[in-house]
Amino acid sequence: MAHEAIVLASASPRRHALLREAGLAFDVLAANVDESLDGAPEPEAAAAELAQRKAAAVRESLGDGAQGRWLIGADTIVAVPASQGWLLLGKAADSREAAGMLRSLSGTTHRVVTGVCVLGIAAGGRATAHAATETTAVTMRELTAEEIDAYVASGEWRDKAGGYAIQESADRFVTELTGGGFDNVVGLPVALTLELLESAGAPLPLRGGQR
Numbered sequence: 001m002a003h004e005a006i007v008l009a010s011a012s013p014r015r016h017a018l019l020r021e022a023g024l025a026f027d028v029l030a031a032n033v034d035e036s037l038d039g040a041p042e043p044e045a046a047a048a049e050l051a052q053r054k055a056a057a058v059r060e061s062l063g064d065g066a067q068g069r070w071l072i073g074a075d076t077i078v079a080v081p082a083s084q085g086w087l088l089l090g091k092a093a094d095s096r097e098a099a100g101m102l103r104s105l106s107g108t109t110h111r112v113v114t115g116v117c118v119l120g121i122a123a124g125g126r127a128t129a130h131a132a133t134e135t136t137a138v139t140m141r142e143l144t145a146e147e148i149d150a151y152v153a154s155g156e157w158r159d160k161a162g163g164y165a166i167q168e169s170a171d172r173f174v175t176e177l178t179g180g181g182f183d184n185v186v187g188l189p190v191a192l193t194l195e196l197l198e199s200a201g202a203p204l205p206l207r208g209g210q211r
């Protein structure tokens with residue numbers, strides 16, 4: 001089987017779809033990394049670190065097969081302002097945790113941060129990282145206990161940071177998005193990812209007749 005030069009280090013079907021819609025050909029290889037973080041990092045630092053870990057894990061698993069390729073890692077974190085710093089929310093482990101996350105997000109403007117790391121691997125194996133984060137401020141109206149119960153029962157929270165999916169029915173809870181894009185909330189800021197690939201020298205399809 002032919003290998004693509006670009007590898008998306010992700011098991012997220014949303015990330016696959018967003019990058020495909022950008023017209024890119026790429027391989028997919030899931031990265032299993034330890035997502036624990038030391039201390040109380042800022043949301044952007046946390047997302048950047050986990051994106052880097054994912055790209056690095058795929059580099060490791062490809063071995064020499066990573067040479068001459070561009071590996072993309074991404075991580076999305078939901079961050080709620082807390083009394084001291086931020087409460088960082090990843091994916092809920094169960095429905096109880098999902099309900100707790102939705103209670104903490106109800107009536108807030110929180111951040112959804114996606115870190116993206118592109119590792120360009122030269123023919124000799126040397127890696128160069130191009131990385132950035134995008135932040136979208138999401139305002140969620142107050143949710144009633146009944147709404148939270150019904151949403152959790154729907155199962156839509158599974159595998160979503162913060163326990164909600166804006167691209168599915170949770171859009172009805174969201175009143176405003178500012179800063180970053182909708183795609184950033186869904187898991188991959190596409191324009192930013194293309195910029196990082198471009199600056200890393202990856203082969204990209206023609207875009208807007210400009211290249």
Ligand SMILES: Cc1cn([C@H]2C[C@H](O)[C@@H](COP(=O)(O)OP(=O)(O)OP(=O)(O)O)O2)c(=O)[nH]c1=O
Binds near residue numbers: 013030077160161162
């Ligand atoms: C806030 C939000 C997150 N999400 C998703 C995007 C990500 O898939 C997920 C955040 O978890 P991540 O740990 O960033 O990613 P993942 O485990 O799904 O995939 P991988 O590590 O293999 O790349 O939450 C939505 O789909 N909709 C939303 O509204």
